[in-house]
Amino acid sequence: MRRELGSILDEIEKVISGKRETVEKILLALLAEGHVLLDDVPGVGKTTLVNALSRALGIKSRRIQFTPDVLPSDLVGFTMPSQAGGGFVYCPGALLGVHLVMGDEINRASSKTQSALLEAMEERQVTVDGTTHALEKPFIVIATENSVGAAGTQMLPYAQMDRFLVRLSLGYPDYAAQMAMLRERQDREPMDSVQTVLSRERLSAMQQEVRSVVSSDAILDYITRLTMASREHAALSLGISPRGALFLDRMSKAMAYARGRDYVVGSDVADVFTDVCCHRVLLKDPDGEKQCEDVLKELLRTVENPDRHRFSVRWKK
């Protein structure tokens, strides 16, 4: 792993221990300029993670607690008559002026509010009364979805979940991690010890470098074969969309970059495949034995690896 990324992870491990792999994937998603959906139970440290991340990366963050009465205008802003007289003035919403937004319990918001957030995520700009306002760069949303106590919530439809790059889950810490967490918080707040190890400009530069990582035809073919196989799999009623294929490519590039390479290999794609695609597919039998992780792992086993496939088809560089 690159030294810079390793130091960021070390800083975050001061507040969230035992979840290095998940935090690494969140970091990769940031590098790939994607948004993250955390599907977790309450109290596992999602907000703490976001705060630590914003400190370590030196970016501004804001937490939005979604409730059923949050309006789209609360997010994107609104225009109101100017008190000075004549004309209207734009009052920015919660999405403006920050780089990292944590949308807590997004499934509690109304569909309209969810749509406003997701539209801003996609476009990285908001339009209010015909006037477009660009969001900050970089702009990342880490949304959380609380599946426990889902009564009265508007679960994100699959079409909207497709817009998130990855869906991850922190989960409960193990015994050792929880003991460490309790000990550390006896007399101090670990968040105070998190240092800024990266600047916003450097983060933008790293995102550029990730974009310039090479995905050869063999890798693109592998991604295409995986997505086509998902659309024809007997256990899936909805396969991976072309957007999913694009996101898979981006995330693979981020993984290759993190491993110190400027080119993507088959194992980069395989390592991120489940995280990127699990929330994009629909099972025919959601209550059956096979879950989407099992189906996606089966796809990885059956679809020929690009290392092997390369010699059955001659590739041009």
Add this chain to the structure above:
Amino acid sequence: MKGRIIGSFLWLFTALCLYFFENNTGTRIVLCLTVMLFVIPWIRRGFFAPRETEKNDKKTDEKTDAEADLFRTETYPDAAPGEVRDYLPGDSVHRIHWKLTAKRMKLTVREDGTEPQDEKRRTVRREEENGKGRRKRRLILFLLVLFVLLLSLFLLSPVRLSAGALLNTVFEESEGANAYVYERLPAGESAQAALWILSGMLAVLTALTVLTGSRWMGLGMMAAGAALQVYFGLSLPGPVNVGIFLLFALWALRDVPRRGDGRRLFFSAAAALTAVVCICLFIPGVDGATEAASEKVRDALEPVWTASAGGEDENAEGVSETRHTHPLAQEEGEGEAQVFRAYRPVTSAQMQISAPEWIDVLRIFLMLLLTCAAVIAPFLPFMIWNVRRNRALSARKVFESEDTAEAVCAIFSQVIAWLDALGFGEGNLPYRDWTEGVAGSVSREYAVRFGRCAGSFEEAAYSGHGPEEEKRQEALALLKETEETLLSRATFRQKLRLRYGLCLWL
């Protein structure tokens, strides 16, 4: 669907067996009912599962909603809930959009959210397609039930007698055209009822084949049509046979299988070849060779004549005679000269089975082809091996290519081929992840060198720039070590395969 088809044919087979081999009606009915207890639940599982059907419908609806939602947001990502228009007298004041009004400086109303018309049409079309699927399933169910009902009519005595009359008519035709003699069945006055029922069953089977798209059913019907014509020694008119079998050949070849789907390709090719053979056989009518073959089979299955009729006493009364043409009869020419046969009397006119001369030309041509194939066959494996060996040798020239990336990839692919050939490969894992398995199979030192070369391979294959020259030399050294190490461990059979099968050991 497979279960339903198999269940139907099982039912048909059992009914036919009962008809031909069981004479007591009561026993027949009891046996039919017993079979139905097993067959009908099998069919029932495929059709009469309302909960599952409802669940599927519900899932279809959910899928429709999810797809509709996906469609809506994909097609109209920035869609407002409703359209905006000027205020008209009569509109509710509560619907006035004050922000837009302030901006436009005239009263503006936002419509209630309605589905865009295009999406409504698409949703309706999707629902229509789902409905079509349900209608198709119901139609198949109806046809299957109809088929079973038609079949069960043969349990009725009048229908059985009518079928007997029909079969007796066929026997008469067959005897007139061939050298067969049949035992007549108990028959009624008219064969019409059985003819109608059989025609109905044939029509239902054809409709089921088309609706289900089952290649097996199509092939089965084609094989049954050919077998019946050969068995009875009667054939439909040439153009009719050509039409029927050509249709089946096209049916088998429809939706030409994708590359790599070997099983379906084999099935389609076999079915098409069978259809072509049937066309060749049945254009001129049932051929002597096929009829003689079917006669032998029938004699083995149905020993109509007793063993003493095997020619021991040619002059005994009632003893049948051989089928071979007596030279004396040939010299006397055609006509009503008696030909002596072992089992049945036959006239030379009956021996004249229509076989035009061009069939002989075709046979000679096929025999020539077979002879050439028989002469070349012993040398063919060596010829093939030689071609492959030369190809492998020329492929190794890439190892010296100026393009180091291509060279490293080619060298490493040879290493992988050696490991796969001796069973040390790790399947579909990336080559970088093979090191642990290779360490266990070969040696740890070898695994370390393998891991380094796997990294060079990745750089060569995916990076867009070639690795350094020393990485090529490293890969060549690994290949040499692989060949020496694995060859020393290979068994005699594996060595043969390496040299003559895979052309790796040159």
